[in-house]
Amino acid sequence: MAFDPAPLPTDPPTATALKLFVVLSRAVESISAHAEASTVAHGLTITEFAILEALYHKGPLLLGEVQRKILRSSGGITFLVDKLETRGLVRRTRCERDRRARYAELTPEGHALIARIFPSHAEAIRRAMSGLGLADQRQAIALLKTLGTEAAGLPPAGG
Amino acid sequence: MAFDPAPLPTDPPTATALKLFVVLSRAVESISAHAEASTVAHGLTITEFAILEALYHKGPLLLGEVQRKILRSSGGITFLVDKLETRGLVRRTRCERDRRARYAELTPEGHALIARIFPSHAEAIRRAMSGLGLADQRQAIALLKTLGTEAAGLPPAGG
DNA sequence: AAAATATATTTCAGTAGTGAGACATTTACA
DNA sequence: TGTAAATGTCTCACTACTGAAATATATTTT
Numbered sequence: 001m002a003f004d005p006a007p008l009p010t011d012p013p014t015a016t017a018l019k020l021f022v023v024l025s026r027a028v029e030s031i032s033a034h035a036e037a038s039t040v041a042h043g044l045t046i047t048e049f050a051i052l053e054a055l056y057h058k059g060p061l062l063l064g065e066v067q068r069k070i071l072r073s074s075g076g077i078t079f080l081v082d083k084l085e086t087r088g089l090v091r092r093t094r095c096e097r098d099r100r101a102r103y104a105e106l107t108p109e110g111h112a113l114i115a116r117i118f119p120s121h122a123e124a125i126r127r128a129m130s131g132l133g134l135a136d137q138r139q140a141i142a143l144l145k146t147l148g149t150e151a152a153g154l155p156p157a158g159g
Numbered sequence: 160m161a162f163d164p165a166p167l168p169t170d171p172p173t174a175t176a177l178k179l180f181v182v183l184s185r186a187v188e189s190i191s192a193h194a195e196a197s198t199v200a201h202g203l204t205i206t207e208f209a210i211l212e213a214l215y216h217k218g219p220l221l222l223g224e225v226q227r228k229i230l231r232s233s234g235g236i237t238f239l240v241d242k243l244e245t246r247g248l249v250r251r252t253r254c255e256r257d258r259r260a261r262y263a264e265l266t267p268e269g270h271a272l273i274a275r276i277f278p279s280h281a282e283a284i285r286r287a288m289s290g291l292g293l294a295d296q297r298q299a300i301a302l303l304k305t306l307g308t309e310a311a312g313l314p315p316a317g318g
Numbered sequence: 319a320a321a322a323t324a325t326a327t328t329t330c331a332g333t334a335g336t337g338a339g340a341c342a343t344t345t346a347c348a
Numbered sequence: 349t350g351t352a353a354a355t356g357t358c359t360c361a362c363t364a365c366t367g368a369a370a371t372a373t374a375t376t377t378t
Contacts, residue, residue, distance in 0.1 A: 027307035131309020148186035150290020
């Protein structure tokens with residue numbers, strides 16, 4: 001009463017694209033597992049780490065800027081910055097030019113934390129990527145940059 | 160009172176790995192947005208689609224097999240298969256060799272649904288990948304396969 | 319300048335999971 | 349064989365968001 005397995009598409013453009021989607025997803029999953037392990041070891045989720053890291057490398061950012069960089073919803077950023085603020089790692093400051101808006105910025109404690117853990121995070125990423133040599137990594141960067149940019153510019157499919 | 164932005168690492172292995180992580184994440188995000196749009200248009204989340212697709216292309220699978228392919232937690236697969244079962248797309252059947260285990264398999268309705276929407280999903284993926292030509296896609300596959308396999312085999316970092 | 323529209327954040331209910339532990343069964347070993 | 353350890357699924361409390369609607373302020377139009 002069960003159905004026979006259906007064959008995958010075999011025309012080269014579709015078969016190749018599907019295969020690329022699979023290996024791309026798996027690669028991100030494997031790399032992200034290393035990245036995540038390196039942040040949870042310090043009591044931060046990946047997303048919390050991403051916020052601290054953005055503020056660390058860019059300086060104070062409007063909440064909306066942080067959101068667009070890291071999340072889909074604005075509600076999420078309020079929630080996350082609340083949590084980081086409660087832990088004393090981040091604070092909100094007002095924006096002079098627009099009284100609706102608020103900056104998020106690192107507190108001294110938040111700055112000390114991210115300054116301390118970022119190097120080991122970067123090292124974890126470097127190790128996770130070490131299956132490819134430097135030249136291959138550069139080639140992968142070029143290919144993925146094109147792939148991502150073109151896909152982002154494409155209108156969503158109609159079906 | 161705000162801190163100056165901290166510079167990113169500049170030693171080539173670390174800088175390149177971090178850059179690769181960024182473009183890799185962005186590429187997956189852009190491609191996945193197209194994949195997701197193609198499934199939600201048919202009333203399925205990506206994960207629900209992934210389950211139906213796995214059963215469509217592999218035939219009946221043990222719940223644990225489906226889980227390891229798609230999720231981290233076993234609780235999630237119970238939840239999702241419950242939902243798909245309620246909608247009449249999937250059913251559980253018993254496993255003769257192991258009475259703890261259960262198969263998930265497509266119902267005729269589930270089979271008809273995935274057979275109908277899989278082609279447009281594959282087409283959406285093909286379009287999403289079209290920023291790269293076939294040869295470049297093949298090269299990306301080779302690089303990402305190595306990257307993912309090596310990262311998956313690496314012990315988690317200690318810091 | 320008033321009205322309409324747009325934008326930034328917050329609130330809140332809902333969703334898609336995770337993870338730990340419970341239970342049933344199976345497998346390995348003493 | 350009996351007992352311990354392992355495995356497959358399910359339950360349940362919890363987490364990290366999403367998305368829509370509310371509020372406050374800005375901007376544009378008339």
